[in-house]
Amino acid sequence: MKKILLGMVAILLVSSLAACNEEEAKTKEEDRVTSVETIEAEKGDLTMEESVYGRIQPGSSTPIMVENPGELDSLEAKNGDNVDKDEKIATIQSPAGSQTIKAQESGKVANLNASEGEIVSNEEPLAVIIDTDTMKINFSVTADMQKLLEKEDKLNTEIDGEKYKAEVLSIDSMPDETGMYTVAAELEEEDLDILPGSVAEVHIPEKRVKDAIILPTEAIVETSDETFIYVIKKDKAVKMEVNIKETQSDKTAIEGKVEDGDQVVTTGQLTLSDGDQVNVVKESGE
Template sequence: MKRLLLLFILLFFVTACMQEESSEETEERVTPVKVDRVENEDFVIERKIAGRAASPDSSPVMPETPGEVATLNISKGDRVEKGETIAVVRPGGNVGDQVELQEIAVRQAEKQLDNARISKEQAQLGVENAEDQVELAKQASQSEASQSAQAAEAAKQQYEQAQQIADETKKLVDEGTIPEALYTQAQNRADQAHAQYQQLQGQKSQSSSAVSQAEAQVDQAQQQLEQAQVAVEQAELQVEQANVQLNQAEEQAANEAITAPVTGEVASLSAEEGDMVTNQQPFATVVSLNPMTISASVTPEQLDLFEKGQELQVDLPALEKEAASVIDYISSVPDDTGLYPVEATVDNAEEDIKPGMMASFLLPENVVEDALIIPTDGLVEQNDETFVYKVEEEKAVRVDVEVIESQSDFSAVSGEITAEDDIITSGQLTLSDGDKVTIMKEESDEAR
């Protein structure tokens, strides 16, 4: 009996101690939690459409004339300014021989021009001489005409007198007064006088013909002068063309300074000093980094979300930032994948956006006006019910809510909460309505 009584007392004492300890634990249990404040504002749901950054301008670098790289001032990855000398190329081949040949061609053309000018001067003298001959012929014609007229008049009178005598002699012969032989002699003298008269008339025509011939020679000399003038003009043109070709040959023979076509970064470089480069294959490429182009391919359903000139934010995860962009190209024709290319321009003054970086367009798809916005982490779903815990007087108070719209970071809800309420966002999964809580300070708060 004593043993049983002792055992009963011991069990009672142990049970009492356990109940006391349990009561103390229940009274002292406080759950540490983190909170965030409810905001009352418009809730915007964004859609992300993935794309990539690309340079809008990739410019090849090559010389105008093939040759050897005498000086190279750049390396791959260097930043260059437009117009900056990045290399010097020494022309190769027989460019020196070409200069010498063109110099000979210029001298030959100048010699032909001198000859043409001499021929023109001679033709001009020929015209002047022919004109002088016309004047002389006219003067001679006038002098001969005067003398011929006098001689012809005298011959005419002699002819008329001789013919009159012959006619009178004929009458006497017919009358039988004188012999016929006398008439024959008289008529012969008349015929001789007539022949002399006609000869003098012919000399007058010959003097007029000499003037005509001299004038014809003037016309011929004028034609030769015109031909000589044309020859001079052609020779002058040949000299000009030869000088142009000489200048081109000299430019090709001179060292060529290669300049950067755009401001940007040297994306590729395939030549070193001493290497031969051509005007057919670029030896370097310079890409422009400001501005940059953001390119994406969208479905036909997404096409209506974009509009040319539209301003959109672009998410750049590699840089952990967003940037403003402007849509400047929307294709109306799908590519080989059936998607539609869309491009936007984004300022890249700091040149931290590199070609090939991932970038996403942030498209506002839906807006809930004047919404209660809480962190999505604060939502608790249990038995088809959704609720949150807000902190009131160091206790967790359960509040049922309805989710209107939700994203990974924030959600728009309706329920018995108001702006400025503190919603538990960490530690709420172990809570019950009315549990005592303590708000943990953020590291930034502790630092302050």
């Protein structure tokens, strides 16, 4: 009889301890609050970009021509010099007499390859005056890209790791012999320290997703069998499955039950479970 009573006491004690542990675990789970950062979901368009490459050219170039061939008697400028309009560049001695060669426009001297004492021709420019205050980019695009471009479009451009904006000046309506269409654009910034001939990477908007929810790509969690986000509702994380329509490196267009204006978790989501209590430490726009 004593053994039976001891057994019953042991069972009750074990049951009581188990209940206490279960209650304690439940309390800790309810008390656990995860700190998160959020951003406001926005409805809009997602533009995809395709990179093409072009060459930097001066805004304009004016050839310096010699009227009559002759001997280059003196040079008053060299490559890289900035000259004003009508400034003296050189003197030529020819059978017709002495010629004074002047700059027809203000700008920088380039392609001056002759030296004093040499015979210069009137068939090729003695030099070129280039306008480097404004710089242009010439590049070629496919027929599909050509349809996406319009005059005055502002295109994101990268040159030697620096970012610029280029405004489209002209778009050829007829393809060249390779089937490509030539586009000319002008860099918006002035007084650029960029060498003519430098390579420019121009980003062409190629594909657009319209009227979708746009989120930072980092907010989306992908597993082997589902794709989801967490939306904050009454200080709790609500798990929502979504479908990806298009994605860029930093932004993704999705569809699902998430709505414009919802606060979506961008940091801390990897440790969350549906229904977890959260503390929003940083919201969009802060």
